[in-house]
Amino acid sequence: MIFVTGGAGYIGSHTCVELLQAGLDVAVFDNFCNSQPESLLRVQRITGRTLRVIEGDIRDRAALEAALKNSGATAVVHFAGLKAVGESVEQPLAYYDNNVLGTLRLLEAMGSCGVKSLVFSSSATVYGDPQRLPLTEDHPLSATNPYGRTKLVIEDMLRDLHRSDPAWRMSILRYFNPVGAHASGLIGEDPQGTPNNLLPFVAQVAVGQRDAVNVWGDDYQTPDGTGVRDYIHVVDLALGHLKALERLQAHAECQAINLGTGVGYSVLEMIQAFSQACGKPVPYRIAGRRAGDIASCYADPTQAANLLGWRATRNLQTMCSDAWRWQSNNPTGYCGTDSH
Ligand code: NAD
Ligand code: WQD
Numbered sequence: 001m002i003f004v005t006g007g008a009g010y011i012g013s014h015t016c017v018e019l020l021q022a023g024l025d026v027a028v029f030d031n032f033c034n035s036q037p038e039s040l041l042r043v044q045r046i047t048g049r050t051l052r053v054i055e056g057d058i059r060d061r062a063a064l065e066a067a068l069k070n071s072g073a074t075a076v077v078h079f080a081g082l083k084a085v086g087e088s089v090e091q092p093l094a095y096y097d098n099n100v101l102g103t104l105r106l107l108e109a110m111g112s113c114g115v116k117s118l119v120f121s122s123s124a125t126v127y128g129d130p131q132r133l134p135l136t137e138d139h140p141l142s143a144t145n146p147y148g149r150t151k152l153v154i155e156d157m158l159r160d161l162h163r164s165d166p167a168w169r170m171s172i173l174r175y176f177n178p179v180g181a182h183a184s185g186l187i188g189e190d191p192q193g194t195p196n197n198l199l200p201f202v203a204q205v206a207v208g209q210r211d212a213v214n215v216w217g218d219d220y221q222t223p224d225g226t227g228v229r230d231y232i233h234v235v236d237l238a239l240g241h242l243k244a245l246e247r248l249q250a251h252a253e254c255q256a257i258n259l260g261t262g263v264g265y266s267v268l269e270m271i272q273a274f275s276q277a278c279g280k281p282v283p284y285r286i287a288g289r290r291a292g293d294i295a296s297c298y299a300d301p302t303q304a305a306n307l308l309g310w311r312a313t314r315n316l317q318t319m320c321s322d323a324w325r326w327q328s329n330n331p332t333g334y335c336g337t338d339s340h
Helices: 010-021 037-047 061-071 085-090 092-113 146-164 198-206 234-250 267-278 302-308 316-329
Strands: 002-005 026-030 052-055 075-078 117-123 169-175 177-179 213-216 231-233 254-259 284-287
Touching: 002 010, 002 061, 010 026, 010 037, 010 075, 010 234, 026 061, 052 061, 061 092, 075 092, 075 234, 085 092, 085 146, 092 117, 092 146, 117 146, 117 234, 146 169, 146 254, 169 234, 177 234, 198 213, 198 267, 198 316, 213 267, 231 234, 231 316, 234 254, 234 302, 254 302, 267 316
Parallel strands: 002 026, 002 075, 026 052, 075 117, 117 169, 169 254, 177 231, 213 284
Antiparallel strands: none
């Protein structure tokens, strides 16, 4: 039984689909602070399988222990956490509380239940402002905001724990920029309020909910002056978790692994690709740089290929057409829908 914290969220729900389709049993532990139970009904609809759902908060150690024991968990995939960079600058303590304390409680609960396999959602944000590209896992780590710092602290906590007890098996997956949606159009990214990330914003403009995309700066040292990122299809990302779980069965290690494609696209290239996918131009305007942004960021995905036998296979066109199918079928996300 795979215990998935934050499994109702964007990446979690797509990972649950792949876990269930691979024949694994899944228990989701989520407090729904940034998701809806509807996403899990849809996961079950896609897969034709049921999963266990436990509503709870990862800062509640007793609830975690009960859920781990009752579900018969053998490994944990840990997505639960807060992820908005701007919000983390305004409310740093909420981020340390949810992300750091929440993970600490989870590790305590896992230890006391004898469940010592963990796949953790880290982020390319732990590389800070890249000193060299593409980013390899041995690039120096740093943080430029409280959100990023929580990921760094958690990574250090995991490495310390593994040093103290090498029976722990941990995979630290550093995601680049997850985008897209399941090909069924039934699950996808459903941000609350104004999206911070580029692709959900572009999708909302395309569906007519917003007038134009603000392109945050066109004076970076990149081919067209706009920011370059390594966008990765969320289903490829989800499959990476399956491979990480497989590897942990054979290796008692604590290993950081990039999950990216190795290819960077600019903001304008993304808008262009999305325009093609939705069959109409997506309006945009050039605006000033966003505070804290970097020019370029993309992965060296070699280690994932070597250690996990994983690589991303879905291209930019698929990322955009799948995101568009989700957005146009569900213009208001999961809100106001039923499961039929
Ligand atoms: P999401 O907000 O869609 O999903 C997170 C889930 O965790 C939600 O269902 C939320 O309700 C739940 N949650 C949050 N705090 C909780 C708590 N205290 N107890 C129980 N459940 C809680 O986010 P996502 O995009 O799916 O991201 C998943 C993970 O991946 C996060 O840890 C995030 O930091 C990390 N990550 C995301 C990105 C990205 O761009 N989406 C990039 C790198 C890393
Ligand atoms: C991508 C590019 C923007 C919005 C963030 C977090 C990171 C990780 C992923 C969790 C940049 C530009 C964006 C818009 C724009 N999350 N942009 N107009 O900044 O690479 O990473 O999400 O771990 O920690 O920092 O992603 O999607 O916000 O931006 O021009 O409305 O799009 O400037 O160049 P980012 P993003």
